[in-house]
Amino acid sequence: MSWISALADLQQQGQPCVLVTIIEELGSTPRNAGSKMVVTADRIFETVGGGHLEFKAMELAREMLASRTQDTRLERFSLGASLGQCCGGATVLLFEPMGQPQAHIAVFGAGHVGRALVPLLASLPCKVRWIDSRENEFPEHIPHGATKVVNEEVVDEVENMPPGSYYIVMTHNHQLDLELTAAILKRNDFAYYGLIGSQTKRVKFEHRLRDRGFSPELMQKMRCPMGIAEVKGKLPVEIAISIAGEVIATYNANFGQGEKSGESVAKLMPASRRAKA
Structure with a gap:
């Protein structure tokens, strides 16, 4: 399911999620700016590149869901040894909580x-x-x-x-x-x-x-x-x-x-x- 279809379905169901978007790419990165991923408490839709970057993005998104925050968040990730990825570039992710807590x-x-x-x-x-x-x-x-x-x-x-x-x-x-x-x-x-x-x-x-x-x-x-x-x-x-x-x-x-x-x-x-x- 595409991220936009997933987002529409989740909002119709009243299920909160976090929309993760690559807003900046520096050097060699697995996916381009504009790529998106939707994260719920137990599922993901689409991808921001896989690997440990995606794992960290999912982990952070689920922390936001657990705390029920409605604040957006920007995070910069270096795709080097610290993340166990060999791309060598860097990417900036935008985390946007979606869906009103119920x-x-x-x-x-x-x-x-x-x-x-x-x-x-x-x-x-x-x-x-x-x-x-x-x-x-x-x-x-x-x-x-x-x-x-x-x-x-x-x-x-x-x-x-x-x-x-x-x-x-x-x-x-x-x-x-x-x-x-x-x-x-x-x-x-x-x-x-x-x-x-x-x-x-x-x-x-x-x-x-x-x-x-x-x-x-x-x-x-x-x-x-x-x-x-x-x-x-x-x-x-x-x-x-x-x-x-x-x-x-x-x-x-x-x-x-x-x-x-x-x-x-x-x-x-x-x-x-x-x-x-």
């Missing part, structure tokens, strides 16, 4: 708040899995950008999310909420975990989770009550807007800054609320 979000529960929240999340640069065991709770039309998942074993869906995912739990059953919470905390690789409910619910859950061996430090990463405190109201759409705002604040802080799970949203919250969480 948050992977699992929303558990298709109740009133879930039906108000998912359309908001689906309109953002997010991939949403909307999960419930009750198919009749889902609306007839699922928003573009969201995938309906009907599974009797709802907790099993926690393992189907990639590392760094966002989890929002708002099911119809407190015991199910507790089991989902335990599964998510056990993974401990989430960017955000929000549980719908009051401070009283949080205290009860923390007590039960302590009995299961979960540490207080780990439970601090759970947002409950979740959402932006300044957004008042109890209507489903008001609650949904509050939760969506907290999710947006989290991924804006996470992408490109290397924050670890749960830390960035805590920093964004008022000190008074952090003390209660």
